[in-house]
Amino acid sequence: MVPSLAVPAARLGTMTQTYTAFLRAINVGGRTVTMQRLRELFEELGLARVRSYIQSGNVFFETEEADRAALTARIEEHLERALGYPVPAVLCTLDELEAIVAADPFAGIEVTPELRLCVLFLSEPLPAELAPPASSPKGDWDLVGATANAAFVVLHLQNGRLGGNPATLFGRAYAGTATSRFFHTTVKILAAAKK
Template structure:
């Protein structure tokens, strides 16, 4: 049976606090098996005995979370194998890391526009998309003038209508390791 990794957006941000015990219980209510979570930022591992496809599973989980929590929770699903490919790709090799640099993976619900030339940088210069796959954008974030790194979505262009959730690259590797322990 496939082990899924649900990467949730907008969980445990100001005004939207959800204890992981509650989140795991909400996943279990859907008949999902082996439900586990990793850290407080909305990473849930599970199997689906019903064998639903990715789109249906994401829709069902998102609807259930919205109803139970009272706010929308975009759900981006990856298999353990897909997450491993993200970590193994490591397009950040050779990127100098300083205290002002953050290496991030933006998980995407749809591919970036084909016309988006990479690398692409935000107007402020704090977000630089250096590479992308069909489901991920690899971002070098820079803290400029003490201001946190902005959202990557504006860099993707006005025609891009998908959703994202972002994880630090080192956190993505830890999520993968935790998912494999199941």
């Protein structure tokens, strides 16, 4: 007997999407979770091909869920229930991550020991009042570029230290969720996501 090649009606029109979940509040401030446990939590949600990259909360997975906002909420709710504290998440498709790395507005910036190149992954675009180029009043950061889902920031170390959490740079001017990764780490995350 020849096996049927028919696609079940419920699966017609669905497409598997590869995402990277950029998580905030993972393995900082005394809150620790192993990457094995984090992968298990994503698998409990029925997500496929779950993998993680380094200890800072970068999780790759596949899903056919089309509603990104609902998927993000589901992930955040599950992580908070399991870990006991809020874990904001920003989801990025593989194509979006490739576009963020390709945009590279840092290309003309001379890197010095006093600078850090940072990508803020955004849940929603920056408001008009934060359009690049922009700088902080204290001179500790410069916003050099932005896409709909990322902001590119040059951090200036003060007395050899970062002035705070880059994900909160914009304060109340930005109502969405942001989580940060250094640009060189973002390039490595993209390479790992493509494997």
